[in-house]
Amino acid sequence: MAEKTKTIYVSGKEGTFSSIIHKFKGSKKDYDYSEISEFRQLLSNERARLLHIIKTKEPSSIYELAKLLGRDFKSVRQDIRLLEKFGFVELIAANKNNRERLKPVVEIDKLIVHIDI
Numbered sequence: 716m717a718e719k720t721k722t723i724y725v726s727g728k729e730g731t732f733s734s735i736i737h738k739f740k741g742s743k744k745d746y747d748y749s750e751i752s753e754f755r756q757l758l759s760n761e762r763a764r765l766l767h768i769i770k771t772k773e774p775s776s777i778y779e780l781a782k783l784l785g786r787d788f789k790s791v792r793q794d795i796r797l798l799e800k801f802g803f804v805e806l807i808a809a810n811k812n813n814r815e816r817l818k819p820v821v822e823i824d825k826l827i828v829h830i831d832i
């Protein structure tokens with residue numbers, strides 16, 4: 716299977732950093748951050764831990780993921796939504812006992828960050 720890579724470009728402009736995230740599937744949308752703080756927020760240690768647990772433990776739902784992380788479901792769901800928005804995670808719907816569950820799956824294998832100063 717081919718490796719899925721996401722590339723983020725960060726550049727210095729007028730004394731500040733800005734970045735653009737390019738989706739790895741086609742070029743549907745580029746994400747432009749006006750401030751590097753938004754980029755840092757996307758790649759927090761807690762979200763990196765979340766991605767690692769999804770990839771290694773393969774939880775069957777967001778609820779199970781929250782239990783594995785020892786975190787509140789609502790906080791984990793918010794993190795998942797942000798990671799999903801930027802193409803890091805995909806939610807796959809599955810029914811169990813007449814109830815829909817959303818299984819999180821990591822969509823990338825590698826993240827490349829280019830910084831132009």
